[in-house]
Amino acid sequence: MQSKVSIIRCQSYCPEEIYAAVKKSVDLIGGIENFLKRGQKVLLKPNLLKEAAPEEAVTTHPEFIRAVIRLVKTQTDNIFIGDSPGGLVKTQSVYKSCGIEKVANEERVQLIQFNSIVKKGNIPFAKIIDEVDVIFSLPKFKTHNLTVITAALKNVFGLIPGLYKVHVHKQAPNFIKFAGELAHIYSLATPQLSIVDAVIAMHGDGPAAGDPYHLGLVVTSSDALSIDAILSKIIGLEPLSVPSTNAAACMKLGQADINNINIAGECLEDIIVKDFNLPKISALFKMPNLLAKSLLRFIPLMMGIDHLKCNGCMACKNICPQGAIKDVRGRLRLDFRRCILCLCCSEMCPNNAIYLWFLNRRKESGR
Ligand code: SF4
Ligand code: SF4
Known part of the structure; x- marks a missing residue:
């Protein structure tokens, strides 16, 4: 199975530059009309982990979201933006602190709260996913001390409202089980498109305490696994060393083999970086998966x-x-x-x- 990913350079969140990059990125994989029909209802799902200013690189940048809104508006005005931050954090205060509220008001787009749930399998998702026609995932690319990276696949976890996420953690009480659970969640609520904000990424101790890293990229695909595989490669990780990518690849939820990914835009070799600080946990997953699983019992x-x-x-x-x-x-x-x-x-x-x-x-x- 081949998949297609576009990689576009973008140096800043200047509105004109980021809009051009997002549009080109989507155009290269078929254009917005390929993923969204006229008048359809769409949910834009950024990563809004916690209260943080845009420059901290904890959350998807508001100007990145504005660029996607403007592109989506060429097809529809039925646009909703929603995410569920971690734990007990108040969604409204996150919307305000990370700049999304201002952008949503200026663009006249509705910000929603995930108040009602719908169960899919054993997972309680925000009900909005059954009320829209299309989900566009807008992750922030960061390191993650539990999942190694957080990008396209992990962003879907935020479709589970507030404290329900904590129950999922309880059901999957170690790194490997949680990776399997993430893959399962992605299989139940797969976005039609993921457009990753990797302009200013986060390296080191992500997803909240790392440092901003200027990667200067927008990465887009309908296949979250391919995106995560490409981003892993860019920062010096083997794609299958990321537990969630490995779990999703085993479930055949997408393409994680770089040789089977059709890359449009930048050449992968030209954008690999050498000074991206990986989270400490990544050392464990550089080992073969079975060995890592055994070591987890003893370390x-x-x-x-x-x-x-x-x-x-x-x-x-x-x-x-x-x-x-x-x-x-x-x-x-x-x-x-x-x-x-x-x-x-x-x-x-x-x-x-x-x-x-x-x-x-x-x-x-x-x-
Ligand atoms: S279970 Fe452990 S890691 Fe999770 S919140 Fe409690 S102390 Fe922190
Ligand atoms: S460890 Fe952090 S979250 Fe916990 S009480 Fe101290 S400052 Fe607050």
């Missing part, structure tokens, strides 16, 4: 709290699906026997005070 991966950075806001304690974080006389304690390493606490911490102990265990200040 003492665990969460740590940097008490010097912690301000006691309790966001981590409130989000933890396992009740593994306790407030003991004003000091946080982590119960490692309960922890399922879902990283929800780390994603929500406003001070980057929670980290995964892995390989380069750092000295903790009084755990």
